[in-house]
Amino acid sequence: MFTRVGLTGGIAAGKSTVAKRFVQLGAYVIDYDQLARQAVAKGSEGLDQVIQRFGRRARGRDGEMNRAWVSAHVFSDPEKLQELNDIVHPIVFREAGRLEYQWLDTHPEPKDGTRRLVVHDIPLLVETSRWDYFDAIITVEAPKETRIRRMIRNRGMKREDAVARINNQASQQQRFDICDYVIDSTKPLEQMFEDVDRLYHVLTHPSY
Numbered sequence: 001m002f003t004r005v006g007l008t009g010g011i012a013a014g015k016s017t018v019a020k021r022f023v024q025l026g027a028y029v030i031d032y033d034q035l036a037r038q039a040v041a042k043g044s045e046g047l048d049q050v051i052q053r054f055g056r057r058a059r060g061r062d063g064e065m066n067r068a069w070v071s072a073h074v075f076s077d078p079e080k081l082q083e084l085n086d087i088v089h090p091i092v093f094r095e096a097g098r099l100e101y102q103w104l105d106t107h108p109e110p111k112d113g114t115r116r117l118v119v120h121d122i123p124l125l126v127e128t129s130r131w132d133y134f135d136a137i138i139t140v141e142a143p144k145e146t147r148i149r150r151m152i153r154n155r156g157m158k159r160e161d162a163v164a165r166i167n168n169q170a171s172q173q174q175r176f177d178i179c180d181y182v183i184d185s186t187k188p189l190e191q192m193f194e195d196v197d198r199l200y201h202v203l204t205h206p207s208y
């Protein structure tokens with residue numbers, strides 16, 4: 001037995017921070033942002049498809065996808081964003097399924113009767129309509145303004161780019177509508193981690 005959790009939240013809400021805590025507790029985390037990068041890595045079929053669709057400028061001189069150029073294009077045009085998603089998402093979901101299978105196959109069930117926990121860290125859970133796939137869904141939330149501040153401070157983004165990214169994502173209400181648990185990332189880190197620890201306990205015990 002295992003519990004398959006979907007972990008979501010808007011950009012800069014704190015998903016990776018929560019995911020790291022789950023790893024420390026013993027969960028297996030599949031990072032969809034990382035898989036999306038692999039899907040269009042240098043020399044990949046995914047990147048070839050992106051070039052076919054968006055043109056040669058989508059590839060930088062180093063052979064990698066030119067993420068800044070692609071971002072500027074897709075986050076100002078919903079149709080283009082959809083086209084990019086249509087290329088990347090099937091590759092990502094296939095790989096996520098493979099990784100989960102591989103981990104379960106190599107990590108036997110604990111002898112103490114608790115369940116194994118697989119956490120899919122997937123920013124676009126609402127947008128990809130895959131919520132039926134999970135036993136439980138967690139969303140990590142902080143107000144828009146807090147997230148914009150984090151993006152400007154930590155990622156060096158311009159305010160307008162941060163806002164454009166938020167506006168291309170599902171709303172907080174849409175995430176609330178599909179989730180079972182909310183983690184409030186405006187709490188101090190230690191308190192947020194205590195919430196994650198409690199959730200880990202609930203999700204790994206068979207009565208769940």
Ligand SMILES: CC(C)(COP(=O)(O)OP(=O)(O)OC[C@H]1O[C@@H](n2cnc3c(N)ncnc32)[C@H](O)[C@@H]1O)[C@@H](O)C(=O)NCCC(=O)NCCS
Nearest residue numbers: 010011032033036067070071084085088092123124168169
């Ligand atoms: C648009 C791209 C080139 C931007 O690259 P960049 O390095 O600036 O951002 P990064 O990949 O680190 O993503 C950071 C955050 O941006 C947001 N974001 C990324 N892609 C999307 C998208 N298609 N729609 C809405 N928000 C998105 C998410 O909150 C994500 O956590 C890149 O994110 C991409 O290829 N996106 C398409 C694949 C995708 O949907 N990834 C999300 C996980 S499935």
Ligand SMILES: Nc1ncnc2c1ncn2[C@@H]1O[C@H](COP(=O)(O)OP(=O)(O)OP(=O)(O)O)[C@@H](O)[C@H]1O
Nearest residue numbers: 011012013014015016017150154185187188189192
């Ligand atoms: N409870 C908290 N208190 C203060 N800062 C926090 C808290 N949780 C997360 N942060 C900070 O917010 C920023 C964004 O967090 P994180 O990278 O985990 O978000 P994310 O949702 O994974 O982002 P992205 O969507 O860009 O992948 C980080 O600098 C992180 O340290």
